[in-house]
Amino acid sequence: MDYLWESRLGSKLNEKVKKFTYSIDIDKKLALYDIKGSIVHAQMLEKIGILSKSESKIIIKGLKDIKKEIEKGKFIFKPTDEDIHTAIERRLVEITGKIGEKIHTARSRNDQIVLDEKMYLKDSVNNILFLITKYQISLLKLSEKVFPYIFTAYTHLQQAQPLLLSHYLIAHIEMAERDKERFEDSFKRIDILPLGAGACCGTSIPVDREFVAKKLGFSKISGNSIDTVSDRDFIIETASNCGILMVHLSRLCEDFILWNTEEFGFLEIPDEFATGSSIMPQKKNPDIFELIRGKTSTVIGDINSLFVLEKGLPLSYNRDLQEDKRSIFEIIEITSSCLEILSEIIPKLKFKYRRMKENISPFTLATDLVENLVKKGVPFRSAYNICGQIVKYCLKNKKDFNSLSLEEYRKFSPLIDKKMIENLTVEKSVEEKISQGGTSPDLVKKEIAKWKRKLKRYLGKISNIKKENSM
Numbered sequence: 001m002d003y004l005w006e007s008r009l010g011s012k013l014n015e016k017v018k019k020f021t022y023s024i025d026i027d028k029k030l031a032l033y034d035i036k037g038s039i040v041h042a043q044m045l046e047k048i049g050i051l052s053k054s055e056s057k058i059i060i061k062g063l064k065d066i067k068k069e070i071e072k073g074k075f076i077f078k079p080t081d082e083d084i085h086t087a088i089e090r091r092l093v094e095i096t097g098k099i100g101e102k103i104h105t106a107r108s109r110n111d112q113i114v115l116d117e118k119m120y121l122k123d124s125v126n127n128i129l130f131l132i133t134k135y136q137i138s139l140l141k142l143s144e145k146v147f148p149y150i151f152t153a154y155t156h157l158q159q160a161q162p163l164l165l166s167h168y169l170i171a172h173i174e175m176a177e178r179d180k181e182r183f184e185d186s187f188k189r190i191d192i193l194p195l196g197a198g199a200c201c202g203t204s205i206p207v208d209r210e211f212v213a214k215k216l217g218f219s220k221i222s223g224n225s226i227d228t229v230s231d232r233d234f235i236i237e238t239a240s241n242c243g244i245l246m247v248h249l250s251r252l253c254e255d256f257i258l259w260n261t262e263e264f265g266f267l268e269i270p271d272e273f274a275t276g277s278s279i280m281p282q283k284k285n286p287d288i289f290e291l292i293r294g295k296t297s298t299v300i301g302d303i304n305s306l307f308v309l310e311k312g313l314p315l316s317y318n319r320d321l322q323e324d325k326r327s328i329f330e331i332i333e334i335t336s337s338c339l340e341i342l343s344e345i346i347p348k349l350k351f352k353y354r355r356m357k358e359n360i361s362p363f364t365l366a367t368d369l370v371e372n373l374v375k376k377g378v379p380f381r382s383a384y385n386i387c388g389q390i391v392k393y394c395l396k397n398k399k400d401f402n403s404l405s406l407e408e409y410r411k412f413s414p415l416i417d418k419k420m421i422e423n424l425t426v427e428k429s430v431e432e433k434i435s436q437g438g439t440s441p442d443l444v445k446k447e448i449a450k451w452k453r454k455l456k457r458y459l460g461k462i463s464n465i466k467k468e469n470s471m
């Protein structure tokens with residue numbers, strides 16, 4: 001028989017229908033997970049007496065041979081292979097004969113596909129956790145290198161207040177840390193064994209699900225069988241986690257793109273990471289950052305597809321769900337590759353300290369002047385108004401905080417003294433931002449040391465987990 005369901009529907013399948021319904025080109029990515037799941041399933045069938053010892057031995061050997069064929073690129077997919085499950089079962093029967101026909105006992109492709117996807121995602125998430133950590137480490141290295149460069153923070157893309165560049169970079173380390181927490185939290189919901197739910201209602205065969213869970217490294221077994229074969233929350237969750245992470249990367253890239261312009265001139269991209277124009281010889285373009293920003297929209301589009309795919313589905317399994325793989329595979333691929341390339345480029349970025357500092361408008365110190373008056377007892381709003389008038393006076397008379405004389409200052413408030421004006425520098429401004437989480441160099445130095453410890457510990461932990469991956 002060529003097709004699984006030939007006995008019920010006959011052997012003629014319209015060629016166009018075949019092309020339309022087959023998913024092998026996409027789900028063959030899951031081949032090794034499918035085989036691993038089948039090996040453990042066979043062991044379980046032996047344990048409960050469905051397979052004899054010798055039968056399970058033959059089946060497991062057959063599956064291992066198929067694994068080798070796939071790894072060596074020697075597996076030949078046939079035109080009748082609808083998806084990865086049917087391809088492997090077909091080949092198993094070719095190798096082992098009638099014995100191989102027993103492998104699909106007490107399982108359905110509906111619980112099998114969820115198993116494969118979960119195994120794939122567990123490895124992918126562990127890899128992403130590793131890649132995020134490497135990305136954080138690259139940011140940390142750069143923040144050490146550029147300590148204590150000062151530039152300006154922006155709000156509304158207008159110069160706001162002096163800021164340590166390291167402090168800016170640590171902001172992105174913190175964003176990535178939240179991403180990691182989200183991935184770790186949703187990992188718990190991927191880590192639940194679906195196999196044993198059967199097509200949708202369980203099975204009359206007395207399967208040992210705990211045994212399978214233990215062997216495949218799942219922490220728990222799923223409950224309700226209808227939910228088990230219908231549930232793709234774990235895919236939407238992981239996809240959304242990737243989406244938030246990609247938005248973070250995209251925002252970093254947006255800043256880097258701006259800073260790389262002639263107008264800002266803060267940043268230089270090493271030649272090996274930049275591209276030129278086919279017509280304008282003077283150009284050196286930040287394509288990597290632009291592509292990360294662009295690929296973020298592909299990921300957001302894929303997430304949208306996943307939501308729309310599920311919203312109208314009746315329980316339990318529906319073939320629509322086959323489409324989830326296209327999206328989640330693309331999301332995982334894009335997210336991983338963006339993290340990888342950023343970790344390469346970030347430590348090699350060159351910041352132009354002089355330009356960054358010269359670019360800071362003295363008026364970014366206005367809030368410092370306000371706070372200094374507040375420290376002398378002036379109510380905040382009055383101090384704000386005094387400084388507002390000083391700024392207005394400066395703009396009208398083409399002056400700034402540095403070129404104003406003490407007498408001019410004192411016209412606005414007699415409380416302003418020489419020391420207060422001398423202290424009106426960008427260095428002093430950052431030095432004084434000592435509230436927790438502020439940009440003072442002392443605090444930032446402590447933050448760098450804290451992240452160094454934390455990331456080193458995490459990298460050790462996640463590298464070990466990655467080594468014991470599902471395959």
Ligand code: ARG
Pocket residue numbers: 023027083109110113319321322323
């Ligand atoms: N290729 C299918 C998918 O990805 C596998 C499950 C097929 N189940 C079925 N009853 N046709 O969802």
